[in-house]
Amino acid sequence: MEKISFQDIIMKLQHFWIENGCIILQPYDAQVGAGTFHPATVLRSLGPKDWNVAYVQPSRRPGDSRFGDHPNRLQHYYQFQVILKPSPDNIQDLYLRSIEALGIDPKENDIRFVEDDWESPTLGASGLGWEVWCNGMEVSQFTYMQQIGGIECRPVAGELTYGLERLALYIQGINNFKDIEWSSYGNKVSYADVYLENERQFSDYNLNYANTEILLRQFNEAEEQCIFLIEKNLPLAAYDFCISSSHIFNLLNSRGVISVTERANYIARVRHLAKLCCASWIDLGK
Amino acid sequence: MNLLLELYSEEIPARMQKQASEGFRNIFIKKFQELGIEYEEIKVFSGPCRITLIAYKLNEFISLAAIEKKGPQVSAPENVIASFAKSCSVDVKDLVKKEISGNSYYFYAEESKTVKLKEILPNLIENSIGSYVWPKSMYWGNYKISWVRPLKNILCLLDSEILPVNYGHLQANNFSYGHKFMKFEKFSVNNPEEYFTKLGEYLVIADDSKRKEMILQSISKFSLEYNLEANFDEKLIDEVTGLVEYPNTLIANIPDEFMHIPKEILSCAMIQHQKYFPLSDKEGKFAAKFIFVANIISENDKNLIKGNEKVLAARLADAAFFYSEDCKKGIFEMSEGLKKITFHANLGNMSEKISRMVEISRILSNNNPDVIMATKLCKSDLCSGVVSEFPELQGIMGSYYAKSSNLNNEISFAIKNHYKPSGANDEVATASAAFVSIADKIDSLVGLYIAGERATGSKDPYGLRRYALGIIRLILENNLQINLKKLIDQIFVLYKNNITDNNQLVTLKKEIINFIEERYKNYLNKDFDAKLVNCLVDLNFCDDLTIIKDKLLSLTNFLQDNKGKEFIQSYKRVFNIVSSSKIDKYQEINNSSDIYEEDLIHIINKVSKEAEALEYQQLLVKLYEINPYLNNFFDNLLVISDDQLATIRRISILAKYIKLVDNFAKLKGI
Numbered sequence: 026m027e028k029i030s031f032q033d034i035i036m037k038l039q040h041f042w043i044e045n046g047c048i049i050l051q052p053y054d055a056q057v058g059a060g061t062f063h064p065a066t067v068l069r070s071l072g073p074k075d076w077n078v079a080y081v082q083p084s085r086r087p088g089d090s091r092f093g094d095h096p097n098r099l100q101h102y103y104q105f106q107v108i109l110k111p112s113p114d115n116i117q118d119l120y121l122r123s124i125e126a127l128g129i130d131p132k133e134n135d136i137r138f139v140e141d142d143w144e145s146p147t148l149g150a151s152g153l154g155w156e157v158w159c160n161g162m163e164v165s166q167f168t169y170m171q172q173i174g175g176i177e178c179r180p181v182a183g184e185l186t187y188g189l190e191r192l193a194l195y196i197q198g199i200n201n202f203k204d205i206e207w208s209s210y211g212n213k214v215s216y217a218d219v220y221l222e223n224e225r226q227f228s229d230y231n232l233n234y235a236n237t238e239i240l241l242r243q244f245n246e247a248e249e250q251c252i253f254l255i256e257k258n259l260p261l262a263a264y265d266f267c268i269s270s271s272h273i274f275n276l277l278n279s280r281g282v283i284s285v286t287e288r289a290n291y292i293a294r295v296r297h298l299a300k301l302c303c304a305s306w307i308d309l310g311k
Numbered sequence: 312m313n314l315l316l317e318l319y320s321e322e323i324p325a326r327m328q329k330q331a332s333e334g335f336r337n338i339f340i341k342k343f344q345e346l347g348i349e350y351e352e353i354k355v356f357s358g359p360c361r362i363t364l365i366a367y368k369l370n371e372f373i374s375l376a377a378i379e380k381k382g383p384q385v386s387a388p389e390n391v392i393a394s395f396a397k398s399c400s401v402d403v404k405d406l407v408k409k410e411i412s413g414n415s416y417y418f419y420a421e422e423s424k425t426v427k428l429k430e431i432l433p434n435l436i437e438n439s440i441g442s443y444v445w446p447k448s449m450y451w452g453n454y455k456i457s458w459v460r461p462l463k464n465i466l467c468l469l470d471s472e473i474l475p476v477n478y479g480h481l482q483a484n485n486f487s488y489g490h491k492f493m494k495f496e497k498f499s500v501n502n503p504e505e506y507f508t509k510l511g512e513y514l515v516i517a518d519d520s521k522r523k524e525m526i527l528q529s530i531s532k533f534s535l536e537y538n539l540e541a542n543f544d545e546k547l548i549d550e551v552t553g554l555v556e557y558p559n560t561l562i563a564n565i566p567d568e569f570m571h572i573p574k575e576i577l578s579c580a581m582i583q584h585q586k587y588f589p590l591s592d593k594e595g596k597f598a599a600k601f602i603f604v605a606n607i608i609s610e611n612d613k614n615l616i617k618g619n620e621k622v623l624a625a626r627l628a629d630a631a632f633f634y635s636e637d638c639k640k641g642i643f644e645m646s647e648g649l650k651k652i653t654f655h656a657n658l659g660n661m662s663e664k665i666s667r668m669v670e671i672s673r674i675l676s677n678n679n680p681d682v683i684m685a686t687k688l689c690k691s692d693l694c695s696g697v698v699s700e701f702p703e704l705q706g707i708m709g710s711y712y713a714k715s716s717n718l719n720n721e722i723s724f725a726i727k728n729h730y731k732p733s734g735a736n737d738e739v740a741t742a743s744a745a746f747v748s749i750a751d752k753i754d755s756l757v758g759l760y761i762a763g764e765r766a767t768g769s770k771d772p773y774g775l776r777r778y779a780l781g782i783i784r785l786i787l788e789n790n791l792q793i794n795l796k797k798l799i800d801q802i803f804v805l806y807k808n809n810i811t812d813n814n815q816l817v818t819l820k821k822e823i824i825n826f827i828e829e830r831y832k833n834y835l836n837k838d839f840d841a842k843l844v845n846c847l848v849d850l851n852f853c854d855d856l857t858i859i860k861d862k863l864l865s866l867t868n869f870l871q872d873n874k875g876k877e878f879i880q881s882y883k884r885v886f887n888i889v890s891s892s893k894i895d896k897y898q899e900i901n902n903s904s905d906i907y908e909e910d911l912i913h914i915i916n917k918v919s920k921e922a923e924a925l926e927y928q929q930l931l932v933k934l935y936e937i938n939p940y941l942n943n944f945f946d947n948l949l950v951i952s953d954d955q956l957a958t959i960r961r962i963s964i965l966a967k968y969i970k971l972v973d974n975f976a977k978l979k980g981i
Contacts, residue, residue, distance in 0.1 A: 095629075096625070096628075097625065111452040112451050112461075113452065114452065114461075117321060121492075131607075132492065132493065132607065133610075134615070134618065135606055135607050135618070135619075136492060137554060137606060138321070138322035139322075139325075139554065140324035140325065140326070142447065152449075153447060153448075153449040153460070155322060159618070160614070160615055160617075160619050160621075161587075161603070161618060161619040162618070162621070162622040169451050169461070171449055171450065179450070180452055181451045181453075195618075200621070281651055284656050287656060
């Protein structure tokens with residue numbers, strides 16, 4: 026298998042999906058926990074219109090903060106997200122060809138679709154599908170979205186989520202994210218060169234310095250602003266605040282200030298916002 | 312004739328395949344039976360992408376029995392009659408009228424006829440496909456049908472003829488598809504007989520029992536070759552069989568540096584997370600090798616092996632890192648973290664729970680120091696790195712950390728087993744572990760009740776029933792004489808800071824006792840007659856659960872005996888007379904001029920006195936001594952007589968008998 030760089034992985038995936046009917050979107054400019062939170066997935070997966078997009082999404086999981094010391098766990102990482110709506114008959118084949126384009130040959134690597142149904146309590150969303158394993162390692166999530174914001178998806182969108190760092194580690198034959206070759210043109214640049222300091226500083230913030238009073242206030246304010254904008258029929262603007270509340274919740278959680286029963290309550294509040302945004306979006310019929 | 316039906320889809324969850332095979336088989340058996348279709352055998356095979364049904368030796372012609380279906384009365388509203396006709400797939404004019412008991416009814420009548428199997432099969436098959444309910448199903452694309460995963464193709468042949476089966480957007484054909492990764496081509500199947508061979512050519516082993524056999528044989532072969540043993544659950548083999556269309560069983564290595572980590576971690580990582588088969592040497596120690604099953608045969612099996620080795624090594628590296636950090640920290644320091652873990656929003660944190668549990672353990676074990684220490688530390692592993700990665704190892708890791716902090720075996724044993732029983736079928740903790748387990752469960756049960764949590768008919772999110780049942784089993788199987796009522800009172804004192812309404816205390820305690828009583832009865836009902844259980848459990852059961860069980864045994868045995876049967880007959884007779892008499896005020900009779908009354912009173916009083924000192928078993932026999940006197944009483948006296956006074960007297964004596972018996976077994980319940 027040819028060792029391709031991190032940015033080449035992204036370029037090849039983008040190229041593949043352009044050739045297979047997707048437009049390339051840019052990452053959403055808000056802090057999100059996964060590519061799924063991008064309005065291109067949450068809102069656009071609802072409603073009857075066709076929608077075929079691919080995009081990189083930087084994602085934040087404060088709970089995974091490890092100061093960059095852990096070989097494959099980061100509080101900030103990249104997902105490559107593909108939405109195909111309606112899900113095409115040959116979606117599995119497309120996925121397999123996409124990883125072939127990265128040099129992973131399904132004839133030489135044991136690729137498996139292992140049951141994994143996805144659920145996001147904060148988005149009121151769920152889907153059925155698989156983890157995709159490559160020689161025992163999970164490299165992607167493959168989901169047929171059944172409902173988002175409590176609303177059924179018709180037609181159904183197929184969501185492919187690639188773990189870019191995972192893929193890079195596999196393709197480049199290494200074990201530590203710091204060694205990932207980010208670029209192979211001219212001077213070699215590693216992932217550590219680009220992101221290690223981020224990991225360190227943000228881990229410190231997430232675990233030790235995030236001001237919980239400010240966060241609690243911000244959560245309430247985001248909730249308030251979201252509801253207000255829904256009343257003004259601006260679901261896209263409102264959704265920004267829903268995303269914001271979800272990220273704030275993740276931060277509060279990683280600071281350890283939310284108890285088990287409180288957690289259920291916070292999740293319910295974010296879900297409520299998500300439902301409002303989705304319902305409003307559907308009503309607008311865009 | 313042979314029938315072949317293949318439902319080809321995207322990967323079906325391994326855990327659902329077997330059930331689906333059985334489910335489909337049963338559906339077809341039932342439908343064939345309904346229509347009188349005879350067959351030699353029906354077999355259903357499952358795999359990640361296929362459910363295949365083959366029915367052997369069907370008859371070409373089926374005779375359908377005559378049908379007569381009763382409909383509404385002729386005088387019924389038009390729409391009712393019309394809908395009946397529709398349900399029989401005919402027009403109203405095709406219905407016949409028949410008189411029954413003076414009323415005229417519509418009937419649908421069909422004479423018996425002979426049809427060709429191929430005419431009725433398509434409909435039958437369509438209905439059958441639709442009637443299996445997957446545990447979870449989904450929609451995809453723009454299609455209207457739902458299935459466990461996207462259904463892509465239906466192959467349906469009756470001998471070599473394609474049956475016109477339609478399901479949603481799919482129309483049956485004679486195609487199938489080869490191995491998704493090794494030979495993904497479309498090909499035709501000409502008849503049911505060639506199905507397996509044809510699929511085999513395209514690298515698919517459609518017969519799951521064959522795939523399983525292949526895997527087992529490979530495992531045996533490796534075991535022999537390396538002089539190792541593979542110990543695994545049937546469930547794992549079945550799951551792995553359901554993850555491959557063509558099994559390629561391979562053996563791989565575990566880096567030596569990880570072999571020192573606790574075997575439960577190795578097991579968890581290999582089995583639960585990666586679906587690998589661990590191997591052990593003849594002494595039962597984990598070997599530095601594992602077996603896994605790939606879905607492809609490649610020229611470069613080395614690549615597959617290396618890849619899987621890397622993944623496992625990464626997981627174990629994580630685990631080893633956490634384990635060593637955890638051991639360095641030590642179980643005592645780990646315990647500090649309990650303050651940060653909430654038990655319940657209204658009941659404080661785990662550290663506070665542990666404090667209460669320690670007090671309870673103190674009471675239960677009579678200040679046994681090992682039990683107390685084990686209780687102090689039993690939840691500390693919740694703050695460990697390993698448990699955060701492998702939550703299923705709670706308790707087990709605690710025992711390792713205890714050992715690593717130089718605590719004795721008794722303590723680590725108690726920590727390891729204190730969750731048992733965690734399910735109705737789980738084994739029960741013993742010795743010191745039993746005390747910790749009871750302390751944990753009863754603290755949770757009482758606390759959650761105080762916090763307002765309850766188990767309803769449909770939901771029990773906190774597992775209150777499991778806690779109660781666990782406590783009961785622990786007490787009975789360890790034969791512990793625990794006064795639950797007293798214990799619960801003591802626990803309420805421990806929770807005094809969490810109790811908001813002191814007026815509700817009595818009601819709340821009663822609720823808890825009743826809840827436990829229900830579970831206790833349920834538990835006993837499994838082995839004993841529910842009516843007998845009811846008779847005995849009402850009597851202050853919570854003073855000592857073990858006594859009740861012994862009594863039940865004695866009572867059950869006694870009543871199976873001839874004496875016992877006589878006894879119960881007598882009792883019933885007396886009970887019926889007393890309860891149907893209109894007398895509600897009984898007299899205290901201690902002697903009488905009538906000899907039969909006198910004898911009966913005398914024996915009742917005698918037995919009353921002697922009974923106190925007897926073992927339950929002997930007591931029952933003693934009660935039987937009264938029977939001959941009862942017989943004499945009834946044979947010679949009229950209980951309900953014209954003499955009012957005599958009647959009152961006699962009823963009173965009989966009531967005393969009832970009262971006596973009920974002291975020992977509330978038989979009025981029967």
